[in-house]
Amino acid sequence: MTDQTARAAALLAEHRESIDRLDAIIVFTLAERFKHTQAVGKLKAAHDLPPSDPAREAAQIARLTDLATEADLDPEFAKTFLAFIIQEVIKHHEQHQS
Numbered sequence: 001m002t003d004q005t006a007r008a009a010a011l012l013a014e015h016r017e018s019i020d021r022l023d024a025i026i027v028f029t030l031a032e033r034f035k036h037t038q039a040v041g042k043l044k045a046a047h048d049l050p051p052s053d054p055a056r057e058a059a060q061i062a063r064l065t066d067l068a069t070e071a072d073l074d075p076e077f078a079k080t081f082l083a084f085i086i087q088e089v090i091k092h093h094e095q096h097q098s
């Protein structure tokens with residue numbers, strides 16, 4: 001192995017360590033978010049409120065688009081990711097109501 005390939009292997013390992021830590025943050029963050037949305041789902045079911053709230057979602061999308069742009073993250077990706085999560089949350093809320 002040349003010095004250059006050894007250096008590249010060390011850099012790759014460093015990046016992967018960071019990626020693993022960030023993946024853990026994502027999992028814990030999602031778990032925390034779902035704890036709150038589950039509580040919201042129970043509240044909605046108890047008070048006969050609809051599972052989805054399109055006005056709230058529109059505000060979240062607008063906010064996330066700005067945040068993503070500021071963070072140098074593709075805003076379309078951020079929107080798709082949020083929509084995917086919200087779709088799952090609404091499924092949970094529908095289950096609370098049935």
Ligand SMILES: C=C(O[C@@H]1C=C(C(=O)O)C=C[C@H]1O)C(=O)O
Nearest residue numbers: 037040051052053056057086089
């Ligand atoms: C969590 C809620 O329910 C739904 C899920 C949302 C979310 O996951 O952020 C946002 C709006 C609602 O469609 C809510 O109304 O706040």
